[in-house]
Amino acid sequence: MSIAPFPHSAPRRLIVGDVHGHYDALLKLFDVMAPTAQDAVYFVGDLIDRGPESARVVDFVMQNKYHCILGNHEQMMLEALKGGALSSQLLQAWLYSGGQATLQSYNYQIPQEHVVWMQNLPLYLDLGNIWLVHAGLDPQLPLEDQSQEQFCWIRDKFHQSRYPYFAEKLIIIGHTITFTFPQVEPGKLVSGVGWLGIDTGAYHPRSGWLTAVDVNHNWVYQIHRNSLAVRCLPLEEIVVFLDPLLLAGRQRRPKRLGI
Numbered sequence: 001m002s003i004a005p006f007p008h009s010a011p012r013r014l015i016v017g018d019v020h021g022h023y024d025a026l027l028k029l030f031d032v033m034a035p036t037a038q039d040a041v042y043f044v045g046d047l048i049d050r051g052p053e054s055a056r057v058v059d060f061v062m063q064n065k066y067h068c069i070l071g072n073h074e075q076m077m078l079e080a081l082k083g084g085a086l087s088s089q090l091l092q093a094w095l096y097s098g099g100q101a102t103l104q105s106y107n108y109q110i111p112q113e114h115v116v117w118m119q120n121l122p123l124y125l126d127l128g129n130i131w132l133v134h135a136g137l138d139p140q141l142p143l144e145d146q147s148q149e150q151f152c153w154i155r156d157k158f159h160q161s162r163y164p165y166f167a168e169k170l171i172i173i174g175h176t177i178t179f180t181f182p183q184v185e186p187g188k189l190v191s192g193v194g195w196l197g198i199d200t201g202a203y204h205p206r207s208g209w210l211t212a213v214d215v216n217h218n219w220v221y222q223i224h225r226n227s228l229a230v231r232c233l234p235l236e237e238i239v240v241f242l243d244p245l246l247l248a249g250r251q252r253r254p255k256r257l258g259i
Contacts (some may be wrong), residue, residue: 009217010038013127017044017211018071018174020203021051021101025225026060027208032230033212033221042125045071045134045152049098050203051225055105058114066213072175073097074151078118081110098203109175123151129168129217133140135175136195137165160247164194172215174199179207181242187222187231189213189239196239 011192014033019026035041043061045068048054061068076094091099103110124133136158138150149259150158165168165171177199179186186207190197201207202225209231212221218235 011216012034012039012214013130013216013242014039014221015044015130015132015172015198015213015215016041017198017200018046018202019043019051019057019210020046020049020073020098021054021105022202022210022225023051023053023056023060023180025202025228026057027225028228029212029221029223029229032223032232034216041066042127042132044132044172044198045121046073046174046199047071048075048077048102049094050101052101052107054102055110055114058117062117065067067125068121068134069125070118070123070152072147073099074118074121075148075152077102078115080113100118102229103132108121108210121198123148124213126169129170131166131169131171133171134172136171136173138161141227156247157193158193159242160244162244166194169194170215172213173197177201177204177207179204180238182242182246184240184242187211187238189220189235191241192248193244 014035018087033225043066047057047068076097077099080090080099081093124131133182134152136154137146138154138157139161171194175197178184178188178190178197179201181190184190187200187209188209189200198211198213200209200211202210208225210223210225213235220233220238222231
């Protein structure tokens with residue numbers, strides 16, 4: 001366990017990275033953060049898939065009325081459930097990306113209440129100096145021309161941008177696991193031009209770290225999903241700055257088959 005002294009002053013704005021069904025790690029994270037009624041809690045999407053307890057994760061966020069935005073995994077599930085029945089082609093795409101574990105966690109009966117809740121998740125949240133979105137934005141499009149595809153799925157074009165999208169807002173994203181960037185160790189956060197990536201790969205065997213950031217105090221909380229080890233430390237000690245010139249020309253797998 002690694003815990004440094006950290007600020008207790010409220011209010012805090014706590015941004016939680018991709019949980020991917022890891023309920024025990026999420027509960028431990030909240031035990032460590034100990035949010036109060038003065039704090040605001042936000043999730044960057046991808047509550048579900050890959051991990052074993054997606055149903056409990058969704059229920060936890062719903063019951064506590066925490067803020068959450070739509071991730072690409074929630075989008076895939078909703079697409080597979082369109083029309084009230086499972087679409088075979090879209091179902092296979094979802095199952096390929098970890099949906100089988102989600103179906104099992106619901107005992108193959110997803111409550112309509114959970115479906116409706118996900119259908120009403122926003123694509124982004126503007127918190128003033130912080131702007132939350134699951135994947136990013138197309139740096140060449142105005143905000144009003146961006147679609148669900150950009151907000152939930154974009155990778156390289158956003159990461160490689162040499163100019164901040166907003167002049168006075170930091171964009172915080174999940175979606176792309178931080179260790180998939182060049183020379184970034186598992187568990188580290190990444191910072192690009194005008195954005196911060198906090199998906200540290202809770203589900204992935206190479207990492208296992210679930211991350212939350214207190215953006216009011218630049219403080220990071222992390223839990224390892226296997227050992228439930230704890231790390232609490234200043235953001236500056238765990239973030240790696242990415243030079244967009246070094247990312248230029250980098251190509252990821254097709255967007256709907258990516259991590």
